[in-house]
Amino acid sequence: MSDLTDFTVAQLRDGFRKGDFSAREAADAFIGAVEAGRVLNAFIVETPEHAIAAAEAADRGRASGEFGALSGVPLGIKDLFCTEGYQTTAASHILEGFKPTYESTVTARLFGAGAGMLGKLNMDQFAMGSSNETSAFGNVISPWRRRDGGNAALAPGGSSGGSSAAIAARLVPAATGTDTGGSIRQPAAFTGISGIKPTYGRCSRWGIVAFASSLDQAGPMARDVRDCALLLEVMSGFDPKDSTSLDIPVPKWEAGLSSDLKGKRVGIPKEYRVDGMPEEIEALWQQGIAWMKDAGAEIVDVSLPHTKYALPAYYIIAPAEASSNLARYDGVRYGQRELPDGAGLQDMYAATRAAGFGAEVKRRIMIGTYVLSAGYYDAYYTQAQKVRALIVRDFEQAWERCDLLLTPTAPSAAFALGEKQADPIAMYLNDVFTVPASLAGLPGMSVPAGLDAHGLPLGLQIIGKPLDEQGVLNAGLAIEERAGFTARAERWW
Numbered sequence: 001m002s003d004l005t006d007f008t009v010a011q012l013r014d015g016f017r018k019g020d021f022s023a024r025e026a027a028d029a030f031i032g033a034v035e036a037g038r039v040l041n042a043f044i045v046e047t048p049e050h051a052i053a054a055a056e057a058a059d060r061g062r063a064s065g066e067f068g069a070l071s072g073v074p075l076g077i078k079d080l081f082c083t084e085g086y087q088t089t090a091a092s093h094i095l096e097g098f099k100p101t102y103e104s105t106v107t108a109r110l111f112g113a114g115a116g117m118l119g120k121l122n123m124d125q126f127a128m129g130s131s132n133e134t135s136a137f138g139n140v141i142s143p144w145r146r147r148d149g150g151n152a153a154l155a156p157g158g159s160s161g162g163s164s165a166a167i168a169a170r171l172v173p174a175a176t177g178t179d180t181g182g183s184i185r186q187p188a189a190f191t192g193i194s195g196i197k198p199t200y201g202r203c204s205r206w207g208i209v210a211f212a213s214s215l216d217q218a219g220p221m222a223r224d225v226r227d228c229a230l231l232l233e234v235m236s237g238f239d240p241k242d243s244t245s246l247d248i249p250v251p252k253w254e255a256g257l258s259s260d261l262k263g264k265r266v267g268i269p270k271e272y273r274v275d276g277m278p279e280e281i282e283a284l285w286q287q288g289i290a291w292m293k294d295a296g297a298e299i300v301d302v303s304l305p306h307t308k309y310a311l312p313a314y315y316i317i318a319p320a321e322a323s324s325n326l327a328r329y330d331g332v333r334y335g336q337r338e339l340p341d342g343a344g345l346q347d348m349y350a351a352t353r354a355a356g357f358g359a360e361v362k363r364r365i366m367i368g369t370y371v372l373s374a375g376y377y378d379a380y381y382t383q384a385q386k387v388r389a390l391i392v393r394d395f396e397q398a399w400e401r402c403d404l405l406l407t408p409t410a411p412s413a414a415f416a417l418g419e420k421q422a423d424p425i426a427m428y429l430n431d432v433f434t435v436p437a438s439l440a441g442l443p444g445m446s447v448p449a450g451l452d453a454h455g456l457p458l459g460l461q462i463i464g465k466p467l468d469e470q471g472v473l474n475a476g477l478a479i480e481e482r483a484g485f486t487a488r489a490e491r492w493w
Helices: 009-018 023-036 048-063 105-112 161-168 185-191 225-235 279-294 307-328 345-356 359-372 377-398 424-431 435-439 469-483
Strands: 043-046 074-078 116-121 174-179 194-197 217-222 265-269 298-302 404-408 444-451 457-464
Touching: 009 023, 009 048, 009 225, 023 043, 023 048, 023 074, 023 116, 043 161, 048 074, 048 116, 074 161, 105 116, 105 174, 105 225, 116 161, 161 174, 161 185, 161 217, 174 194, 174 225, 185 194, 185 444, 185 457, 194 225, 194 469, 217 225, 225 444, 225 469, 265 279, 279 298, 279 404, 279 444, 279 457, 279 469, 307 359, 307 377, 307 424, 307 435, 359 377, 377 435, 404 469, 444 469, 457 469
Parallel strands: 074 116, 074 174, 265 298, 265 404
Antiparallel strands: 043 116, 174 217, 194 217, 194 444, 404 457, 444 457
C-alpha cells in the first residue's frame, strides 16, 4: 500500500469505502506526519484523540454499511474556527486558553460527515497578515525551499499559512481556510495547492472568529480541485444563525466537475497587469490563456477600471470592521485579562489589549478607529464603500462579455520570512490580485500552474459570477489537467 499521507481526500474516502484500509490506519498515518512535521510550526494545538475517535466511529459505521461523506478522512482546522472543547485562539494571546462551549457551523458539518480533526492550524493573528508572521505562537515555515543554493525559510502565505503548509507537507490531506482579502488563494499559490473562496454567504460564518464581517468567508484548501469541490459541498449551506447566510440549495459540485469549457467565455482583465510584475508571472498567465483555449473557451479582453482602487478601499473597510469586531476583547468575559494593581475598568481594557493583541492587529484597529471617527468617517469610510460599489459594478459589466475571469493569484512566488515584515505596504500588496473579488463577494480559486526560476510554486486564479462555483471549479480542473502540476516540496524537516 502507498503511504496514506500521499492520498487525496477523494482517494482516502474511496479507499476506505472499498476496504483498502481502515479509517484508523489513515488517522495514525497522518498523526505520525503531524508529529514529524512539528518544525514547520503549522499547528497551534494537536488533537490526535479527536482524529482517532472519528476514525473508530467511521470503522464501526463501515462494518454496518453506514458511510458519511467524509468517513475515514482526517482534516486540519484553521484556528479561526471555534471547536467545542478545544482551544481556539485566532493565533492571539488574548484568546489563549479559550475553549468554546459550541461548534462552528462549518466544522460541525465536516465532523457530522465523518471527518476527524488532526489539530488547530496556525495562522496570522485574527487573520491579519499575508505571511503567517503575525501569529502570537510563532511563524509557520513553508515546506518549500528556493533552489538558489541558499536555505532561506519561506513564508507559506497568509492568513491561512498553517493550512497551506500542512497540506503541502502532507501533514493533512486538506484543511479549512478563511478568505477576507485573499487568505485562501494567496497561501495556496505560495505552496502549490488548490483553494477556493466561495460566493459570500455560501458558508456560514457562525462560530468563526470575526475579522471583517462583510468580507470573511470560509472555504476548503486541498491538493486538487476535486477535493475542494467535495469539501465545499459539505461546508456550504444555509444557517439560520448567520444573517448573511444564503438560503439556496447546495449544488453537487464534485459530480458536476468537467474540464470541457466549450461555450464559455474567459475574460482577461487588462488592469491586472500591474507595474513591476515579474515576467514569469506574465508568461504563466499567457500559458493559462492557452490552456483555456485548449479546453474550448473563447478568450475576451475585459476592463475592470476601478481595480487600482480596490486595495486602498479594502484597507479602509476591513480595518474599520475589525476595530468594531475586536472591541469585544476586553478582559471581562473570556480570554486574557490584565488587571494592574489599583486599576479601574478603562485601565484593565487598555492593559489587556496592549498585552493580548499583536502589532499588526493594533495597527489595523487604530486605522479602523481613525476612519470611523466623526471627523473622518465621510472622508474615508464612506468613500471606500462608494469605491466598493464601483468595483462591484465593474464585475457586473464584465459578466456581460464573459463567464469567468483568469488572472495570476499573487504578484510573486513565496518570499523569505522577514523579507517584507518591516514594510506593511509591501506586505499588503500581496493581495493586489485577490482583493477585488473579495470586495465584490465573488467566488475565486487558485490552482497551482507552474514553478518560478527558483523552483517555487506559482498559481493562477479563476474568478466567477456570483454563485457559479461550478464554473470556477471546472475552469480550475481544466488548468489542473493541462498544467500537470506534480511538484512537491523536497522533504527537509
